[in-house]
Amino acid sequence: MQKTKFSSYCLNGIADGCKYCIKGEKLVLFITGKCPVKCWYCSLSKKRKDIDKIWANERECKNVKDVISEVKESNATSAGITGGDPLLFFERTIRFAKALKKEFKNFHMHIYLPTLFVTKEKLQKLSKYVDEVRFHPLFLSRNLSEKDKNFDIEKIKLALLFWKKQNIGIEMPCFPERKKEIWEFIKKLKNYIGFVNLNEFEISETNYDIITKNYKLNKDGYTIADSKKAGLWIIRQAEKEKLKLKIHLCTAETKNWHQYKNRLKLHKIYKYGYRTPDGTVRYFAIYAKNVDKTAKELKKFKEIYVDKNKNRIILDEKIVPGILKLKKYKIARVEEYPTFDKDETQFEFIN
Numbered sequence: 001m002q003k004t005k006f007s008s009y010c011l012n013g014i015a016d017g018c019k020y021c022i023k024g025e026k027l028v029l030f031i032t033g034k035c036p037v038k039c040w041y042c043s044l045s046k047k048r049k050d051i052d053k054i055w056a057n058e059r060e061c062k063n064v065k066d067v068i069s070e071v072k073e074s075n076a077t078s079a080g081i082t083g084g085d086p087l088l089f090f091e092r093t094i095r096f097a098k099a100l101k102k103e104f105k106n107f108h109m110h111i112y113l114p115t116l117f118v119t120k121e122k123l124q125k126l127s128k129y130v131d132e133v134r135f136h137p138l139f140l141s142r143n144l145s146e147k148d149k150n151f152d153i154e155k156i157k158l159a160l161l162f163w164k165k166q167n168i169g170i171e172m173p174c175f176p177e178r179k180k181e182i183w184e185f186i187k188k189l190k191n192y193i194g195f196v197n198l199n200e201f202e203i204s205e206t207n208y209d210i211i212t213k214n215y216k217l218n219k220d221g222y223t224i225a226d227s228k229k230a231g232l233w234i235i236r237q238a239e240k241e242k243l244k245l246k247i248h249l250c251t252a253e254t255k256n257w258h259q260y261k262n263r264l265k266l267h268k269i270y271k272y273g274y275r276t277p278d279g280t281v282r283y284f285a286i287y288a289k290n291v292d293k294t295a296k297e298l299k300k301f302k303e304i305y306v307d308k309n310k311n312r313i314i315l316d317e318k319i320v321p322g323i324l325k326l327k328k329y330k331i332a333r334v335e336e337y338p339t340f341d342k343d344e345t346q347f348e349f350i351n
Contacts, residue, residue: 001232001235001236001239004254006022006254006258006259007251007253007254007257007258008248008249008250008251008254009231009232009235009248009249009251010235010246010247010248010249011235011238011239011243011245011246011247012243012244012245012246012247013246014195014246014248015110015132015134015166015167015169015194015195015197015246015248016108016110016131016132016167017078017080017108017110017131017132017134018197018248018250020077020078020108021080021259022254022258022259022262023262024259024260024261024262024263024264024265024266025075025076025077025078025262025263025266026076026078026079026080026259026263027056027057027067027070027071027074027076027078027079027080028055028056028057028079028080028082029054029055029056029067029079029080029081029082029096029100030048030053030054030055030056030082030083030084031054031081031082031083031084031086031089031092031093031096032052032053032054032083032084032085032086032088032089032092033048033049033050033051033052033053033083033084034050034051034052034083034084034085034088034089035050035083035084035085035088035114036085036088036116037085037114037116037138037141038141039140039141040141040207040210041140041141041173041175041201041207041210041211042206042207043202043203043204043206043207044084044204044206045204045205045206046205046206048084049206052084052089054066054067054092054096056070056071057070057074057263057339057340058337058339058340058341059339059340059341064095064096064099067096067099067100068099068100068103070340071100071103071104072268073267073268073340074263074266074267074268074339075266075267075268076266077104077106077107077108078107078108078109078110079100079107079108079109079110080109080110080111080112081093081096081097081109081110081111081112081130082111082112083112085113085114085116085117086111086112086113087113087114087116087117087118087122088117090117090122090125093111093126094125094126094129097109097111097126097129097130098128098129100129101129108131108132109129109130109131109132110130110131110132110133110134111126111130111132111133111134112134112136112171113133113134113135113136114135114136114138115135115136115137115138115151115152115155115156116138118135118155118156118158119158120158120161123158123159123161123162124161124162126162127162127163131167132163132167132168132169133159133163133167133168133169134169134170134171134197135152135155135156135159135168135169135170135171136170136171136172137149137152137156137170137172137185138151138152139152139181139185140172140173140175140178140182149185149188152185153188153189153192156168156170156189156192156193157192159192160192164194165192165193165194166194166195166246167194168192168193168194168195169193169194169195169196169197169246170185170186170189170193170196170197171196171197171198171199172197172198172199173198173199173200173201173227174198174199174200174201174227174228174230174231174234174249175201175227175230176201176215176224176225176226176227176229176230178230179230179231179233179234182198182230182234183233183234183237183238186234186238186243186245186247187241187243190243190245193245194245194246195245195246195247195248196245196246196247196248197248197250198231198234198235198247198248198249198250199249199250200223200224200227200228200231200249200250200251200252201215201223201224201227202222202223202224202252203217203221203222203223203224211224220252222252223252228249228251231249232249234247234249235247235249260279261278261279262279263279264278264279264280264337264338264339265279267279267338267339268338269281269338270283270305270307270314271305271314272284272303272304272305272314272315272316272317273314273338274317275338276335279337279338280335280336280337280338280345281335281336281337281338282333282334282335283314283315283333283334283335283336284314284315284316284317284320284331284332284333284334284350285307285312285313285314285315285331285332285334286298286312286313286315286323286329286330286331286332287310287311287312287330287332288311288312288313289311291306291307291308291311291312291313292306294313294329295313298313298323298329301315301319301322301323303315303316303318303319304316304319309342310342315331320350324350324351330349330351331349331350331351332347332348332349332350333346333347333348333349333350334346334347335347
């Protein structure tokens with residue numbers, strides 16, 4: 001077992017899709033929030049869960065064009081298709097995957113699939129555009145008999161008809177009390193998959209009540225106690241039995257302090273912005289009802305950028321003292337995410 005430089009743990013390396021993800025190069029293509037499986041631990045946000053909307057990262061998308069714009073703005077080299085259940089709106093999933101493969105060269109794509117609607121025919125169509133498939137088994141969301149667990153296994157085995165073994169995997173959260181059950185499931189699948197992704201279990205706004213009722217939290221307040229320990233235990237079992245599978249324990253720290261931060265750092269930013277070490281961006285800006293009029297008034301200051309989306313004039317820091325001397329404009333120092341929603345983390349007027 002090896003601890004990676006991005007705070008995760010692995011055995012025999014990590015899947016190709018994870019390599020893009022860690023570097024921040026994976027666009028998250030959320031194809032729908034609808035899913036009939038209704039996993040009790042589902043962590044989707046309220047604005048996405050059970051709602052049929054398409055998102056590319058933080059951008060709500062109406063069409064393929066919107067998704068392509070987000071790929072370009074986020075400098076993504078790859079995408080992970082997720083949901084909800086992408087198979088529930090299968091033609092939509094195929095249409096978007098096909099468009100991305102056509103638009104971008106060497107564009108890697110993986111997909112997350114609950115096993116419920118998996119069929120041989122659907123996997124065959126997906127394999128034309130998707131490089132890597134990751135299955136989420138049903139047995140974790142309900143108490144199934146051993147016979148019923150074979151449903152998951154038979155569905156996952158179908159992938160071998162269309163993908164090489166190293167491009168087939170399973171991905172699931174680490175429930176401390178079910179670590180032995182998860183380990184037994186992995187062993188049953190070892191001849192049919194190339195990798196296993198184990199995720200440290202986290203709390204969210206939609207699973208808060210059931211999680212706080214049944215689990216203890218770590219001191220950070222959002223990860224479940226002993227979830228990481230359970231993942232490490234599974235990796236050790238695999239190591240003892242010399243499984244050749246790639247097993248990756250993706251921690252909350254990996255996602256929040258490496259993957260997400262790296263994605264922010266790759267995202268395009270407006271001119272005259274300063275990118276912080278955390279991936280957020282700082283701007284000096286004048287907010288105005290009529291930005292075109294204000295821009296004309298400031299025409300002698302050449303280092304300005306008009307951001308009509310937020311009705312503001314972004315200023316090069318070096319011209320701020322000169323504009324302050326005019327005593328006519330309120331200048332704000334703003335720190336925000338470079339994502340489509342441009343959520344602000346700090347806002348203050350400097351005069």
